[in-house]
Amino acid sequence: MIRELSILIPAYNLCCVDLVRTLAGQVAALAINYEIIVADDGSTSIEAKTANRAINLISCCRYWERPINVGRAAIRNALARESRFSHLLFIDGDMTVIRPDFIEAYLRVGDNDVVDGGVKVCGDSNALRHNLRFRYEKAKEHLHTAERRQASPYSDFHTANFLVRRDIMIAHGFDERFSRYGYEDVAFGKEMKRHGITILHIDNPLGFSSFESNKEFVGKTDESLMTLVDFADELQGFSRLLDLAIRLRRLHLSAFIVAFHKLFGSSIRRNLCGNKPRLALFNIYKTGKLFYLYK
Numbered sequence: 389m390i391r392e393l394s395i396l397i398p399a400y401n402l403c404c405v406d407l408v409r410t411l412a413g414q415v416a417a418l419a420i421n422y423e424i425i426v427a428d429d430g431s432t433s434i435e436a437k438t439a440n441r442a443i444n445l446i447s448c449c450r451y452w453e454r455p456i457n458v459g460r461a462a463i464r465n466a467l468a469r470e471s472r473f474s475h476l477l478f479i480d481g482d483m484t485v486i487r488p489d490f491i492e493a494y495l496r497v498g499d500n501d502v503v504d505g506g507v508k509v510c511g512d513s514n515a516l517r518h519n520l521r522f523r524y525e526k527a528k529e530h531l532h533t534a535e536r537r538q539a540s541p542y543s544d545f546h547t548a549n550f551l552v553r554r555d556i557m558i559a560h561g562f563d564e565r566f567s568r569y570g571y572e573d574v575a576f577g578k579e580m581k582r583h584g585i586t587i588l589h590i591d592n593p594l595g596f597s598s599f600e601s602n603k604e605f606v607g608k609t610d611e612s613l614m615t616l617v618d619f620a621d622e623l624q625g626f627s628r629l630l631d632l633a634i635r636l637r638r639l640h641l642s643a644f645i646v647a648f649h650k651l652f653g654s655s656i657r658r659n660l661c662g663n664k665p666r667l668a669l670f671n672i673y674k675t676g677k678l679f680y681l682y683k
Contacts, residue, residue, distance in 0.1 A: 390495045392421040394471035398463040399426055399440070399481035401433040407481065408443050414491040424449040426481070427467050430457030461562035461572040468557040476557055480548040484510065484595035493592040494551050501585045503551040505592035506532060511599065520665040521599040527667060537589035543626045545577035545587055549594045556585055570612025571619060574626050603661040609674060617681045633678050642679055649676030
């Protein structure tokens with residue numbers, strides 16, 4: 389059983405007070421040493437930063453304000469270096485605790501290298517029926533059970549909710565070349581496999597209930613595709629979308645897909661950013677955009 393824990397939460401323009409209070413309530417009831425650190429990654433929202441300062445008033449908790457945004461990989465590495473205890477629990481700041489024994493479930497797993505607890509998509513399907521991110525995540529949810537993730541433990545690793553030994557994180561942290569949005573988790577999974585570090589997937593999810601606007605989500609998708617292209621040679625075999633693109637290229641379909649994207653990509657993007665996006669177009673858009681960028 390794990391006896392000490394640093395809970396580490398990167399945040400950008402997010403209020404994490406309720407999340408920290410819930411986590412603190414769970415971990416304080418357990419006989420372990422702990423700390424909770426929220427690292428603000430150069431937020432631009434004065435409202436979020438002001439609200440988060442209340443975290444400093446919670447026992448064993450700290451709000452660490454950083455003036456410059458360094459990105460998703462670098463902020464997690466900084467949190468690891470700032471931590472004090474032997475095991476690190478990384479939680480994204482927009483997650484929600486949905487299990488009363490969330491912390492205890494991780495402690496019961498014991499001293500594994502890396503443990504991925506997964507996420508559960510939460511929200512009213514009717515109220516969110518026109519939100520592209522919600523519909524996309526909900527459609528993929530059946531692929532992210534612990535059993536399915538364990539079948540491909542390295543390529544199905546995600547950063548929203550995972551436990552890692554501190555010594556592993558310090559020695560094999562996130563690749564800080566991944567400064568734009570996306571794929572730092574994929575690169576981390578590859579690094580774990582390369583060094584023979586095990587990733588265990590369990591059913592201990594956090595709730596995913598914060599969904600950006602359609603325009604913001606499509607913008608993030610565009611940014612992640614640029615990241616994927618930048619690191620394509622390194623991520624082969626670890627990205628299903630990239631592997632699909634390579635197979636289609638071998639079938640000599642590149643020119644057709646690029647031509648299709650040039651003709652229809654803008655109109656498809658307008659639909660996806662609009663009030664009634666068609667989910668079926670999203671994968672078509674991603675594939676076309678990837679081929680357009682990946683030359």
